[in-house]
Amino acid sequence: MRHLEPITETSYLSAINAQQYRKIMRIFFLEYEKMHFQLYKEDVLEKMRAEEGYEDYSMDQLKLDLEALVSWKNLTTLQDPRRVYTIADYKNKQFRYTMSEYAVEIERMTVRLENLFVETGSLSTNLFLRLAESLEEAERMENSSPKEINEWWKNLQEDFKRLNQNYQDYLREFYSGKSEKLLKSIEFIVHKDRFISYLKEFIQQLQRHASRIAAILETNSQFVEKQLLNKVVQSELEIPHALSEQSEIREDLIRQNIYGKWFSLKGWFLESDGHPAESVQILEITNDIIRSIIQNAALIVQSQNWGVSRKDDYLKFLQMFSQCEDMEEAHKLSAHVFGVQQIAHFKANGERSTDRISSSVYEEDSMAYFLKPHTRSYKPRKDRSGFYDKSMEKLMQKNAYLQKIEDERILIMKYIHDGILDVSAIQEVVPQQVRTVLLQWIAQANLNSQKKGRTEYGQEFKLTRRKGTCVLKCEDGDLTMPAYVLEFQS
DSSP: OTTOSOOGGGGGGTSTTHHHHHHHHHHHHHHHHTTOOOEEHHHHHHHHHTSTTOTTOOHHHHHHHHHHHHHTTSEEEEEOOSOOOSHHHHHSOOEEEEEOHHHHHHHHHHHHHTTOOOOOOOOOSOHHHHHHHHHHTTGGGTTSOHHHHHHHHHHHHHHHHHHHHHHHHHHHHHSSHHHHHHHTSTTHHHHHHHHHHHHHHHHHHHHHHHHHHHHHHHHHHHHIIIIIHHHHHHHHHTSOOSSOOOHHHHHHHHHHHHHHHHHHHHHHHSOBTTBOOHHHHHHHHHHHHHHHHHHHHHHHHHHHHTTOOOHHHHHHHHHHHHTOSSHHHHHHHHHHHTOGGGOOOOOOOOOOSOOOTTOOGGGSOOOOOOOOOOOTTOOOOOOOOOOOOOHHHHHHHHHHHHHHHHHHHHHHHTTOBTTEEEGGGOOSOBOHHHHHHHHHHHHHHHTSTTOEEEOTTSOEEEEEEEEEEEEEEETTEEEEEEEEEEEEOO
């Protein structure tokens, strides 16, 4: 028997964490009824924490729960169309989550079991135009009867729901795995124009009417929210329903539903809470789809033309150029071969014979360029060259280094008197290299248990520390240090 395989979409109803899975799905369903078809995880987290017992619910828990619901096909993800500018943005991809058709029906069944009131809708045509006309009639509905107001509201929401559903359908079609395979197949070339025509028709209607609807919403939104929506709520309450709860709870649910649908309609055409209007995102997504279609079609055509040799064509064109009688005829042939349809610009950093920007390429001297083969095995030819004797340069560098060492020795030896170098007795400002040598000698002797050391000039000395400290004046500041005395052996 067909269609009797396990339904994985119902797994969340009996899983271990069924309570929080059902809580998440109920949030999605209530927003779905308000026509908030896509939710960010931040929105879901905010609504979860507003529920009793979930105040400490974390983002990490929510991510795991959302991944489980996506794996069970209760939720589907849509990539956020905003451009990515950093590596962090690329790693932390933002998704919007929407309920699958199975999940909507399953959740609707659970709500029906709980005796909650649920509305349904149907399809229609000319949705943008009908939405604009319905919104223009809002001011004329002020003195209408509850029945007329309710009928006006129903028509408005049904048109908006159908519009949103059409948008969801075509997004789902182009972002499915089957569609990606089709876009990369050779058979797709036959259907390319039909796809592009379908998308352009949808976008043309959106561009034609979105700005008009946005202007109407900006003009009538205050009147609708303050006066008309209250009358819509009252008209809904006057309709008797067999499956209804207490009047206060029912009124609150209906009011939340109606106002949620209205704000969702506004968010579709107007910017809200820092998020761009949904119509703007649809334009970006559709432009990306059209661009992807054209690129895939070009790649398919290019792949079919790979391996085709153009050598004979080039030889024929060269022969025709060589047979041209004058420059004018060569220009005409060039316009035919390198026309605007196949134009190519080449830039080079050669030296020009003139700096005039208005000069023609035919007025300047010809240039020669070395072309390298585009093959992996190609290696540029290396010119062999000899070497020359650098012994004189090395000798000069050696003598300069020895002279530097000798100058430092003479400079530091003048502070040694009768075989003793008393740091506290130095009153003049010492150069930086003298301070460096003195500190090296002191450090070397301190590492020895006998407090003895040897200079780089071969002199042995013994280090003695007197009481107190002294100040060694240096070119870059004063150094306060212990009063050391170096006694050199004769």
